[in-house]
Amino acid sequence: MIRNAPAAGRTPAYLALAAVGFIATAPAHSASPEEDKPTAADDQQDRSDSQIVVTGVRVEQVGPKTTAPLVNTPRSVVVLPAQVIEQTGSASLSEALRTVPGITFGAAEGGNPIGDRPFIRGFDGQGSTFVDGVRDIAAQTREVFATEQVQIVRGSDSTLGGRGSAGGSINIVSKLPVTGDFARANASVGTSDYKRFTVDVNRELGSNIGVRIAGMWHDQDVAGRDAVWSQRWGVAPSVTLGLGTDTRLTAAYYYLESHELPDSGIPFLYTLGNHPGTGEVETGPAIGRITTAGGVTGTVKRTAFYGLKSRDFRDATTHQATLRAEHDFGNVTLRNTSRWSRNDQSYIFLLPDDSQGNVYGTAATNPTTGAAGARGDVLTGGYVWTRANTRYGSTTVMTNQTDLFGTFDTGSIKHSFALGAEFNFEKARRGTFVSRGFLTTAGAETLASGSTISPRCNTATIARYYCASLFNPNPNAPWVNYASDTSTAQAPIVKTLLGGETQNEASTASIYAFDSITLLPSLILNLGVRYDHFTSKVTPGRTYAQALADAPGFTLERTDKLFNWQAGLVFKPTRNTSLYASYATAATPPNALLGEGQEGNSLGTANTPAALAVLDSLKTEKTRSYEVGAKADLFENQLALTLALFQTDTDNARVTGPNNTIEFIGKRRIRGVEFSFNGNVTSWLTVFGGYTYLDPKIVDGGFTALTAPAVGAQAAKVVLVPSVNTGRMATQTAKNSFTLWADVKPLPGLSIGGGAFYTSKQYGGYADNRSATQSAAGVVTVNPATKILSRTIPEYWRFDARLGYSVTPNIELSVNVQNLTDKVYFTQAYTNHYAAIAPGRSAFATIGVKF
Template identity: 95%
Template structure:
């Protein structure tokens, strides 16, 4: 039901809802929440979950049982009991980041009682999944629980793409049901897959035939290129290579939690160690040179059109390889004191705590040559020493593939150099260069929910974080092995955040609230595990040191008012919220062509959500979110006026094309609805409808600068302003279930019922992620 005493937007999603909706990963379930969109592996982001909450990147704001889980990864839900989503700035609750909100995954741990729950599923696209959840009480006050999963599938509507994984999560609690409890838990997940390469955007800024405000979307369906080549890009088109592309990942997580109840007050200490490893090579369909639609651009070296044999007609995709190897380790200790007490007629629900953690991240790239040089400078051979243009040579070397008929079975070939005709051996070997990030945090925090009157509640919270981070970039292979870095950049940030909210309850089942909260994102907040708007730098020079001193913490403020109600004797919860979130100190280029922290972003929105039972036979969950996300100040862009006569080239600064535009990776309108109908005993029907409006990935324009013989610089206004977008979409899911006995249920899920071709992520450049086609699977579930 609605948290009537809380002055912020929040939502909880239980394991039963996960099972009925048919998803297996965290993102499958976040898609059912309006106002959450997704980004992925581009611009420094490794492959993994990257939700945007209220328009803000939430990749570094995911927690497991209240402990930050910084590593980039694709999370499973087989061992998840509930997912809590907090909307609005909440660095007071979670620490650094959390500008738009946070996600907290609650693990399955021992509970009172004995039960076994198992589910086995098979379906289209070779879908196979098995999960088990066993809970037992052993003797006096000892509880054990183990959850397990095995999963194997291809991806519906996509050639070549597949995924395999398995996991186990045992736990034990001593003192179950008593005042003193000790819980030990372990979580392991191992996954292997052929990553999806997505679909490239059709146009670049240079080859788009339009003028003025123009857009490009993914190159899908019937297409005629600039050179008159006509063909159809099917939804199944896969531009990667089976012989090259892969992704392997593992997660280890060990937790020890001790708790003791002192009447209405509980003292809890949580210690956790975790390690996440990830390695991949996957194709990024790079179209920075206009290979898809085609271009009449001249050879940049000779000035002659097509002198290199460039395919100017279009119809090709450059098969650029992205590579990464990395691991992240985290050690955390939290101590919390929470409970209730009274001071006269005033009631308090409080929490005090302290947290200490150490985080370490290492990341590097693969090399594909048969050897490593002493400097470790080798890189994956993919045509890296020439411009990524598709010509007769690069097509012959499989650096390019057909837009309309890509061949995932093409060989992965490697040459000693891009001009050599001699093939070299291929070895997926670590490492090229390695970057090391470390951070240590010491935090204290306090919260109090004060019931001043039965109808008036004041919520207060404060948190201080002492965050020290350092980065050691550019280690060669030899330096990484010997752990002998040549230099390190380090800084310390002191973060203070607070929140305040007032709740008025005009009736027992309704409440009105207003709240204010802050968030802070310091430099190096993601430790390289996501896109750093405020990274520490990667060079050992004066410029990097100057930047280190000038870096500022991005600061966010959230204002929110809303109403909550529980209807039908607390069976149906309704929530309405109006909010505005402002961010200052975003890192941009300043008017003097230096890095400055003057960027501003503002997001206004309205949310309406519902959750619960409309009648005894109808249960609903969903909502609608409207966002008005605006880049208020995007900084400046540098233009260079070429040299003329005796006049040297000059640089002039103009306002960024981003200023005044809609923030990227965000949808203005989103709607979700899941309904379960029980028309007869044992029989249930479920259905979902999900809508997301158009999203923007990035912007570009063609402003230029020229100068006269006298050195007077003229800025030529843009004739093209390009937006990279993905279109709006509706998706529908369905489910039917029948309980053969109280302990056995059969069900069938159909996802993407209409086989809609839609895109789930619009990247800053190059390409968009295409969603799976229609799939169906049947499940038998038993419990006893």
């Protein structure tokens, strides 16, 4: 559908002072026996300190849609508690999720290149991240200072969360008021200029009013990386009226502001064209000892940063306001949640580009004659194009969600149910930073960084720092912006014209129902259904000339009706054990990410007849998950064990069809095994982690178009061949992953923690050199590939350690060492160009105080 549209301070001192003042007003404990009695909050904290297992206890925190204790839930669910997040020294969501096996992270070049992009069971989970059960779609890097726990539901999950959720979903549970009074503060300092301060204060003000505030200030350089730094601060106040009563009203606000020099990592060494090998070949990041095509040998250190301090930046803010009203009618609760959120993000992001072979090189010598010689073209390698990807934008979301959940009996059959409806509106608007008036051949504005020059590296571009030395990059280079790639006039960096911005909108209306039916004490049937009415619109940005002339734009629109369901059967040999089998579906409609991530099935940005035909033919990607497993809560619910075997099948993936048109014939299959553990083995040993094996396969990757050049009177012809991706391992996914965090208490007050984390090799993307030729008679021949290139990052082990000591019941000292062996490893692999490198060894000491 198409319709016309109209033209279009580093440290906030007051945060620390407010936190200190709030702590000061919290009640102090005296020697009075009455005042020394533990409060409900103390009891809750003591339980949290003594046991981290969540399976089977405190089920209400898992959310109203989870209608049974986790041991009776026929899915693989991991609950990452605040204690593990704190002990591991995790300061962001991505750092916390590295402790969960089976989660990898994807890299990109636009939309969300450096924000949270977790892959769950091989599927992109960016659009399936929730905060307190409400979708949180915006591209961002999330903090954990206001996080109580993180819940990871694995397997097709659209019944629970709506669109997307092909591999699972992530739900962040916020810190909200609880009964009792407490105050906790942590202050950390460490290597690489690491500084972090957090505070969490909860108070009952009388008359069943609870108030809680969490705050954070963070400042650090990145260990083992030149020039890279990160600064942020945040605050999360909340208040509950009717705390502990049948009727409750909670208002909460969350604010996060961050500034950083973004780190993209290291370029890949080879391209398909310059890899010296034949057959099945691989390329990894250009790290360590490297010899270029020109015969120059040097060392690329882990510290090598190809960005420019005078150009690159990333600024982001998050506002999130929530109002929740709930009332208990005996065994049934009615809850309504309203939320408004806005995320703003701006960046100029270095993408160390290898696309023209400038890293390894394409020739043994450089040209000395002709135009290439006059330009001083560098073909022998040893340079990295400092390509600048730019973006600014905002995402606004308004959601209202109503849930009715509880229990009832029909004769001898017990029901634990949840019914609900959700309505939301999302809007994302984005543009780019440009040199005003610098246009590409397509009429789009761009930033002067060498994108219009080929080959990328020559005497002039090196002098302008468009190309950096592979072996000795200089982040402090005196880069300046010019009016174009060849102009000598300096120019400011500005935002694109308002009419050049792209806007995405979406509205969703959903209803859902879940029921956990206890047929017999040993047999439970779990059912769930959901219907979503999803309407998505995109208003493409106009070219510079169109925006300057205020020419009318247009809007593309599509509506998808999604129905998903899940069913599971649980057999309980004993009260604390279960065997289960389940089936669940997921649906990812076109434009599901609203341009906030890597959109594999967009609505397009053109209104030509061919583009509108594609728009009309778009399909929803469908996913099905089959799972069997076993769960056990041991040692009086102190230790939770889970084992799951599963298969996930995806159909309708968008690929190129045999007629060189977009078709929805792509298929993918993920098979795997998961084992997880969480809780107390003994009174002095706590463990968290598990092992995941995945067999991720691209069953059908569609086709690739090859062009046979014209010969004589014969015009060029296009022939379709099966995609190089077909039959290969799905990208940005690890076959094997293992995580273990263990905490030992050998003596009263002493805590020794350690972590071991393993991830096997990951693939970023594939390419081959098949070609097509034709004879004078027009007979087309497909020449088989002599080289098939895979971009990979290697396997790695990482080890962490922690030592903690309680000086008094209210004061604890601890030291964390992360990446204990100073391992050089990579965490993300993009389809091409680059891989993200992990920080080196770092250490920080923390003093924790609680009242």
